[in-house]
Amino acid sequence: MASKELLVVSGVQPTGPMHIGNWAGSLRNWIDLQDKHPERCLFFIADYHSMTIEYDPKEKQSQILDLAATVLALGLDPKKSTLFVQSDVPEATELCWIFNTVTPIAEMERMTQYKDKAARHAKNINMGLLDYPVLQAADILLYGGNAVPVGQDQVQHVETTRVIARSFNKRFGAFFPEPKALLTDTPKVMSLTEPTKKMSKSHGEKSCLLLDDEPETVLKKMKAVPTEPTGVVTEDALETEAFAGVKLLLDLIELCEGKAARKAALAESPVKYGDLKKRAAEAVAGRFADYRAKKKELLKNPDRIRMVLASGGAKARAHAKQTMQAVLKVTGLR
Ligand code: ADP
Numbered sequence: 001m002a003s004k005e006l007l008v009v010s011g012v013q014p015t016g017p018m019h020i021g022n023w024a025g026s027l028r029n030w031i032d033l034q035d036k037h038p039e040r041c042l043f044f045i046a047d048y049h050s051m052t053i054e055y056d057p058k059e060k061q062s063q064i065l066d067l068a069a070t071v072l073a074l075g076l077d078p079k080k081s082t083l084f085v086q087s088d089v090p091e092a093t094e095l096c097w098i099f100n101t102v103t104p105i106a107e108m109e110r111m112t113q114y115k116d117k118a119a120r121h122a123k124n125i126n127m128g129l130l131d132y133p134v135l136q137a138a139d140i141l142l143y144g145g146n147a148v149p150v151g152q153d154q155v156q157h158v159e160t161t162r163v164i165a166r167s168f169n170k171r172f173g174a175f176f177p178e179p180k181a182l183l184t185d186t187p188k189v190m191s192l193t194e195p196t197k198k199m200s201k202s203h204g205e206k207s208c209l210l211l212d213d214e215p216e217t218v219l220k221k222m223k224a225v226p227t228e229p230t231g232v233v234t235e236d237a238l239e240t241e242a243f244a245g246v247k248l249l250l251d252l253i254e255l256c257e258g259k260a261a262r263k264a265a266l267a268e269s270p271v272k273y274g275d276l277k278k279r280a281a282e283a284v285a286g287r288f289a290d291y292r293a294k295k296k297e298l299l300k301n302p303d304r305i306r307m308v309l310a311s312g313g314a315k316a317r318a319h320a321k322q323t324m325q326a327v328l329k330v331t332g333l334r
């Protein structure tokens, strides 16, 4: 099962529109990796994972479709990558069960994201929330994945995948690889409203720049980024809490237009923050203009998107079935 060749696996939950943090930390890496390693990438929409928090069943299918349109509009090419919906491969839950039997509960209880979510959803601390990283390990190892593009906050889960692979291999013999997380150079984009915290949909829409936001919305949100009174921006100052919002504006410019644009934005001193916010808004809105148009086009034909997902699902499932046959054998169930 273990292979030296890179096999990329990643997923994202259909819990609402993607923000620029999701893109910067994970999705843009999906596209880079598929171009560098065509036919070695599997990407999926983690609908099983998304059931661990409260949701409206009537909305799930449109969230899945919207997310598929997002990744396709960002450049995911079904000829190079396998794109599918997690629940089209129910073997993931079967492998999750087997992994449950080799996973110490203590390992799960110390997960930062579990503790966070348990605190935020105190009325719904379900088993799925605790088991979430075990299912994630199954998602990755079902395909022999050894490279997992994710943002900073998912690194702990990828490390747990390694622990689970090791534990399985120790019990049943060398079988699974120990995958590594692949980070971009911006693994943690900060929140617009509280720039010392990570941008996250769980902190509310105002704190996130959505990839789908129209230019007016981007500008409006950018105006809310907190700045400081002096306008005197130095590299040292940018490391301080008071300048966290200013740093975010500059990071967004660099992310969308490159290092030279960031430098140009600092040409005048003191920096006029109103202008800097306009520059940042232009950079972001400009970077995603083509994406927005493409996504609207794609959504005109949802059946085509569903076909891409169905064919990706069939391919992924064939691979998963092979792995499960071997897993059942080494575990003594066949
Ligand atoms: P959210 O925190 O908004 O709910 P998710 O947990 O659904 O986002 O994350 C989806 C992917 O995007 C994961 O790989 C995650 O690590 C990455 N990601 C999420 N927020 C950020 C961020 N602010 N900066 C960089 N990457 C992020």
Ligand code: TRP
Pocket: 009, 010, 011, 012, 013, 046, 049, 135, 136, 137, 139, 140, 148, 149, 150, 154, 157
């Ligand atoms: N937990 C990931 C997130 O919230 C989504 C995910 C599920 C995932 N399974 C995965 C990511 C396997 C990478 C690999 O973003």
